Amino acid sequence: xxxxxxxTNLADLVWALSGILIxxxxxxxxxxxxxxxxxxxxxxxxxxxxxxxxxxxxxxxxLAMGYAFSLGLSFLVGASILKTMLxxxxxxIARLVMIIAVRTALNLLxxxxxxxxxxxxxxxALDNNGKEVAPEAAIASS
Numbered sequence: 001x002x003x004x005x006x007x008t009n010l011a012d013l014v015w016a017l018s019g020i021l022i023x024x025x026x027x028x029x030x031x032x033x034x035x036x037x038x039x040x041x042x043x044x045x046x047x048x049x050x051x052x053x054x055x056x057x058x059x060x061x062x063l064a065m066g067y068a069f070s071l072g073l074s075f076l077v078g079a080s081i082l083k084t085m086l087x088x089x090x091x092x093i094a095r096l097v098m099i100i101a102v103r104t105a106l107n108l109l110x111x112x113x114x115x116x117x118x119x120x121x122x123x124x125a126l127d128n129n130g131k132e133v134a135p136e137a138a139i140a141s142s
Contacts, residue, residue, distance in 0.1 A: 018082055025079035029072040036068015059117050066114040073107045 040061035047057030077100055084096040 015086065018086055022079045022082045025075045025082065029075035029079070032068050032075065033072035036065050036072070039068070040065035063114060063117045066110050066117065070107055070110045070114070073103050073110070077103050077107075 043064055044057050044061035047060060048054045051057070080096055080099045080103075084092050087093070
């Protein structure tokens with residue numbers, strides 16, 4: 001078997017597999033973000049319609065959506081890396097660096113918002129009637 005022919009077939013296989021992986025990562029990002037949006041909407045509607053704690057409902061839905069966005073962005077960063085993996089042009093590599101920088105910054109901001117949301121959610125307390133009370137009032141009543 002000719003080595004050059006083997007190399008060509010292998011290169012074609014790598015290109016085909018990378019295209020499949022890129023599309024898979026992009027589809028997973030769309031799926032995860034979509035599920036997160038629907039889940040956040042369900043959490044918000046269920047909590048705000050059946051309970052009077054709209055602040056808590058907002059925070060919990062925001063937290064669920066933040067996790068989904070963070071995971072979706074990670075899939076998109078992976079797809080961008082795979083796209084540029086086979087490219088040897090400096091323009092493509094520079095574009096990848098910019099895309100990863102922007103998405104990483106977004107991901108860090110989302111993670112910070114998630115941490116703040118978790119801290120807020122933990123600091124909220126409910127009185128005996130199911131109404132939200134300030135953290136100071138919750139501490140005083142316990």
